Amino acid sequence: MFDAAAMQAPETADSTALPEAYGLDRLEDIADEEWLPAVEVSSAAVGRKADHLLDTISFAEWDYFSNAGQVLQNPGNLLPLGTNYEVDLLRAEDQLFPVFAATLGELARFREYTWNEHLPELPQNCEQQSLSLLLLDRISWSDLSANMAALMSQVGNRSAAIVFFGQEIPDDLRSWSVPILHLPDQRPSAQAIAVQMLFGGQDTYYADKGWLAANRLGHAPPETVGVDREKLGRIDQYVERAIRRKAIPGCQVLVAKSGQIIYDKTFGYFTYDKQQAVDHESIYDLASLTKAAATTLGVMRLEEEGKVDLAGRLREYLPAYQKTGLKYLRVRHLLAHHTGLQANLPIAHWLRQDDLFASSPSKDYPLAVSDNVYLKKGVREDLLAEVAEVRTARRQFFRYSDVNFILLQQLIEEQANASLDDYLNKTFYEPLGLQRLLFRPGLVFPESEIVPTELDRRWRKELVRGEVHDESATLLGGVGGHAGLFGNARDLAALFQMLIQDGTYAGDRYLQAQTIKEFTKRNGYNYRAFGFDRLAGHSKSLRRYGASDNTFGHTGFTGTCVWADPEEDLIFIFLSNRIYPDKYNNKLQKLGLRERIHKIVYQSLDSFRQDV
Numbered sequence: 001m002f003d004a005a006a007m008q009a010p011e012t013a014d015s016t017a018l019p020e021a022y023g024l025d026r027l028e029d030i031a032d033e034e035w036l037p038a039v040e041v042s043s044a045a046v047g048r049k050a051d052h053l054l055d056t057i058s059f060a061e062w063d064y065f066s067n068a069g070q071v072l073q074n075p076g077n078l079l080p081l082g083t084n085y086e087v088d089l090l091r092a093e094d095q096l097f098p099v100f101a102a103t104l105g106e107l108a109r110f111r112e113y114t115w116n117e118h119l120p121e122l123p124q125n126c127e128q129q130s131l132s133l134l135l136l137d138r139i140s141w142s143d144l145s146a147n148m149a150a151l152m153s154q155v156g157n158r159s160a161a162i163v164f165f166g167q168e169i170p171d172d173l174r175s176w177s178v179p180i181l182h183l184p185d186q187r188p189s190a191q192a193i194a195v196q197m198l199f200g201g202q203d204t205y206y207a208d209k210g211w212l213a214a215n216r217l218g219h220a221p222p223e224t225v226g227v228d229r230e231k232l233g234r235i236d237q238y239v240e241r242a243i244r245r246k247a248i249p250g251c252q253v254l255v256a257k258s259g260q261i262i263y264d265k266t267f268g269y270f271t272y273d274k275q276q277a278v279d280h281e282s283i284y285d286l287a288s289l290t291k292a293a294a295t296t297l298g299v300m301r302l303e304e305e306g307k308v309d310l311a312g313r314l315r316e317y318l319p320a321y322q323k324t325g326l327k328y329l330r331v332r333h334l335l336a337h338h339t340g341l342q343a344n345l346p347i348a349h350w351l352r353q354d355d356l357f358a359s360s361p362s363k364d365y366p367l368a369v370s371d372n373v374y375l376k377k378g379v380r381e382d383l384l385a386e387v388a389e390v391r392t393a394r395r396q397f398f399r400y401s402d403v404n405f406i407l408l409q410q411l412i413e414e415q416a417n418a419s420l421d422d423y424l425n426k427t428f429y430e431p432l433g434l435q436r437l438l439f440r441p442g443l444v445f446p447e448s449e450i451v452p453t454e455l456d457r458r459w460r461k462e463l464v465r466g467e468v469h470d471e472s473a474t475l476l477g478g479v480g481g482h483a484g485l486f487g488n489a490r491d492l493a494a495l496f497q498m499l500i501q502d503g504t505y506a507g508d509r510y511l512q513a514q515t516i517k518e519f520t521k522r523n524g525y526n527y528r529a530f531g532f533d534r535l536a537g538h539s540k541s542l543r544r545y546g547a548s549d550n551t552f553g554h555t556g557f558t559g560t561c562v563w564a565d566p567e568e569d570l571i572f573i574f575l576s577n578r579i580y581p582d583k584y585n586n587k588l589q590k591l592g593l594r595e596r597i598h599k600i601v602y603q604s605l606d607s608f609r610q611d612v
Contacts (some may be wrong), residue, residue: 072180090134165181
């Protein structure tokens, strides 16, 4: 019998403090060194944050609550919860659960209700995915128990669940036919773990069926997946040096291993004036990550539905190109950049025009690109018409080209009968619960939550913020098959976790495993995959450190990257705005920061052994 009471909670003293310096690498080759050499560095603050509690608590505390927490009953198999729940969070007025609320806010939209001598009045117009979640301990239950029937009548036909914090759960509470999650006390780490257990973010013990494996990303200390936190923590000094050298103003860095986020930090500020610190909700321009995290996903789904064939030619899907050389291009050639098409659209003449945008909508400026930025009528259509004039090569060869993915965007929009952003929102982002992975974020989020890119003195004559940096994507209305997607590290991690989980996430299937395998393997024309880049084509040294040949992902011009290694069940994400204040800042590349951090990640694997 699973006996949580027999376990003892560890001391709560902070065992996660990291040394000030872990060392920086030299600029010469380090392939023959087991670890990067130590170098004295300044400990000047650069705004580092590690906000998620579960990445930083001791392994002993994590282990205790992960084993002590359990689902006592689960009528209707409601738990674990899926994505996109609207939660009514109910608690006693004098019982605060701040960490529970903060962690819940990362996974679901919720409203909080409290009671004292009077029960709260719950709204009657509930959504289909609505849940009433009751937080209790022994004291609050003794106050509520006499009125529980009245409260449950208010809940009505909505789903309901109870989380009880305390060593012994009252017998009369278990008489209610709702799911009950029990944890032995309500310290902060227990509150955070309770949320993850509710949503399937970690392995959880169910009294009626035993252990149920996690089905979505959660947070956990590095030691849970065999990683020594001090060795992984060497990342900090690399990033801090890059910020001091003004390679980047700030960034988000995330590492997920075996379905758990084990490193999730933000560094620095939006700009070098240090007015606003980067946090986990900060939204970055992902640049060419759009190709992998948006357009390629759309093609994958359409291929599964039989609407697109990788061997099919463009003329089968886009009649507008029937009289051009583009009609002979195959879908797989576009995905592989094996067309020989020019790298960019011919937009120089557009950049010389000074009447393309207005600050308010009108019949002549109807298309919103961002807040207070509206595109002139007909510009998008005229630019797409010019694509037909792009010359095709006599012989197809590899050339990295944005034009390939603008053509794929048109293919998706034609076959899906929807705009690229609407199709992806409906098919992937919204069902996955990814609220901060989107096009045109300036129409949804306040400017204060969006990291600026370039101070554009040549064309836009202003700081670019909330509007895609790529000029072609801007002229297309902010949505391009090659650029335009914005996001944060956590949402991007969930998307790529779905891919390395063979297309499933939080109990739902988005793609077939065979489709993912087909698109992420080497394409047969060059070192890349279909729509994705492959790490094996870039970094032989990372392969020596343990990266598998099947690692896929993409990089972005603004200073971003995402890499997923399915063999190691590993995700690495780096998001920055290295092009602030201008796109000619190439210090990030000179420092090789992204690759060097990635090496530390691989070096850290299997570096922790639990004492027996």
